[in-house]
Amino acid sequence: MTTFTGKPVEIQRPQNEVYQKLANLGDYQTYMDQLPEEIRAKIGDVRFTPDAILITAAPVGEITLAVTDRRESQGMTFTAANSPVPMTVDINLTPAGESPDATILAPSITVEVPAMLRPLVAPKMEEAANRLGEMLGNFFNLSK
Numbered sequence: 001m002t003t004f005t006g007k008p009v010e011i012q013r014p015q016n017e018v019y020q021k022l023a024n025l026g027d028y029q030t031y032m033d034q035l036p037e038e039i040r041a042k043i044g045d046v047r048f049t050p051d052a053i054l055i056t057a058a059p060v061g062e063i064t065l066a067v068t069d070r071r072e073s074q075g076m077t078f079t080a081a082n083s084p085v086p087m088t089v090d091i092n093l094t095p096a097g098e099s100p101d102a103t104i105l106a107p108s109i110t111v112e113v114p115a116m117l118r119p120l121v122a123p124k125m126e127e128a129a130n131r132l133g134e135m136l137g138n139f140f141n142l143s144k
Contacts (some may be wrong), residue, residue: 002120003110004110005115006106006129006131006133007080007130008104008133009107010096010102011105014100015094017075018119019063019073021139022091025049025051028048028053034138043131046119052064052078053065061082063081065079073093075091075093078090085112087112091107093105106133108129
């Protein structure tokens, strides 16, 4: 298994508040619908239910990232279903320095990639982890 870590995103909200909003996935569909078209195009076909993120990815089809672990105020873990390879996605939350009013959100994707495919897959997985962090950061900025 290989872990690809996205760029950490700083959110100007307390850690517990970030977790509470993150844990309520169903609300994200409303935010997704409000994003400007150019941002939605970058994100791609992503939908939200209360306990899962549904991503349509060609040529695989729809991949479901279901919540498998909720860590109060610390983050969440999602496990992929319908994925061609085993995969988990972690969203980790930590305080941003000394400020109680800012949180660092760090996404990571752990996936089983054969060694010979790693050079081809690694850039796409890094990009996916970065996009996930960017998307979540945009949701928090939209919902202020």
